[in-house]
Amino acid sequence: MQKTDLVFLKHFAQVIAGLFALMVVLIIGAWVIYDRQGFHEDNPAKAAEVSRRIAPVADAYSGDTGRAAILAAEAAAKAAATASVAFDGALDAELIYKNVCAACHDTGAGGAPKSDKAAWAPRIAQGLDILVKHAVEGFQGAGGIMPAKGGRADLTDEQVKITVEYMVDKYR
Ligand code: HEC
Structure with a gap:
């Protein structure tokens, strides 16, 4: 090399x-x-x-005494839940309308559109979704103030919706 x-x-x-x-x-x-x-x-x-x-394989069984207590607690919770919803959560549009909405909408109080077709036609033309939204969330237009859920916050959205549908059917 x-x-x-x-x-x-x-x-x-x-x-x-x-x-x-x-x-x-x-x-x-x-x-x-x-x-x-x-x-x-x-x-x-x-x-x-x-x-x-x-995780444990099974839950503890607390005997019939415990079971009674659990059932009582469940019943109480259910009662409390329904008690806080207006009209016990009834999906009865006429009942809700008469008790809540009619005060303004039958009389025209505060500029509420009354039960006549002329007042409702342009509103119905907006479409049901908008009407429901305005009824649930509240709405201020040229006429006056529509309070959210007609001032009954304990109505469910569903209850307001069916009531709006009822009104629309009535005035169409
Ligand atoms: C305190 C009075 C009052 C009560 C109670 C009331 N409203 Fe109204 N509502 C009004 C007024 C005022 C308007 C008109 C608002 C505007 O267009 O200026 C209105 C408008 C409406 C409209 C039309 C909204 C739109 O977009 O044109 C709907 C739908 C409606 N209300 C549904 C209801 C329902 C359902 C109830 C019952 C749960 C109810 N209202 C209760 C005052 C009331």
Whole structure:
């Protein structure tokens, strides 16, 4: 071998060794960064899966006394829920109209459109969705102020909707 070949081999080996060392440094560096940054967050499904696995196999049975208490509590909760809805949640448009809406809409109080076709035709032309929205959320037009749900906040949206449908049918 010539002397120049030996020199080449030496330098070549040094370059290879240098690249190898660089590789090791980069691997370690990548590990450290990965570890610090918390890129490896837990799979969100994991927590759910763990609680599913450690959940009790069955609920405790508290005997008939407990059962009576549970039923009583359920009945009370149901009563409270219906009590806070107007007319016990009845979907009776005529009843709701007579008790809530008629005060203004039969008399024209405060500029409410009365039960005549002329007053309702342009409103009906807006489409039922708009009328329902105005009745539920309240509405101020040229005529006056329509209070949200006719001032009865305890009416459900559904109850207001069927009442508007009832009015529209009546005046169409
Ligand atoms: C305090 C009086 C009052 C009561 C109670 C009332 N309204 Fe009205 N309502 C108005 C007035 C005033 C307007 C007209 C608003 C305007 O166009 O300026 C109106 C308008 C409306 C309109 C037409 C809205 C539109 O877009 O033109 C609908 C529908 C309506 N009321 C439904 C109801 C329903 C359903 C009830 C009962 C749950 C009810 N109102 C109770 C005063 C009342």
